[in-house]
Amino acid sequence: MARSPSGGRGPRDRDRGRDRDRDEENELTDKLVTINRVAKVVKGGRRFAFAAIVVVGDQRGRVGHGAGKAREVPEAIRKATEAAKRGLIRVPLRDGRTLHHDVKGRFGAGKVTLRAAPAGTGIIAGGPMRAIFETLGIKDIVAKSVGTSNPHNMIKATFKALELLNSPRMVATRRGKKVGDLLGRRDGTQAEATAEASA
Secondary structure, eight states: OOBOTTSSBOHHHHHHHHHHHHHHHHHOEEEEEEEEEEEEEETTEEEEEEEEEEEEEOSSSEEEEEEEEESSHHHHHHHHHHHHHHTOEEOOOBTTTBOSSOEEEEETTEEEEEEEOOTTOOEEOOTHHHHHHHHHTOOSEEEEEEEOOOHHHHHHHHHHHHHTOOOHHHHHHHHTOOHHHHHHHHHHHHHHHHHHHHO
């Protein structure tokens, strides 16, 4: 790697780093979830501003959300998008299309249940949750929201649920076992149960 005489990174290295960041940004897709006009009452009357919520993802297992507020709509969306890019999380997906297991999430008065679904089901979810799953790259899922319909709480509850997801590899690593041991035991249990039922 080319270094400058002073020992720091040379201009070529900096350009390469910028190009990599730009490539990552180009891969990300963003969706505007909601935009809200808020008013502040001041001495001369009302002062209006706009609050935006944006979800950003690469459609391959990374997703983030952010909120931004500004006097103009484009500026609010830009702030929300930047905040979403700073808070990306990685979510393990099964076959790149659905969740590994069912999971529940809660934030404030918002409660969500996310369920893995067979191929061809599609995204059965509404409002802000649909935007999250589309940017995340999930093709098949059944989701239900109970309680508040406030988009802030729904999004945060969904992210709480997504953070609880584990893949078989993650569980195997944590328990010091092989993935085959975990999946094999489950298959063996099912086979025994089937044999007992047929006897």
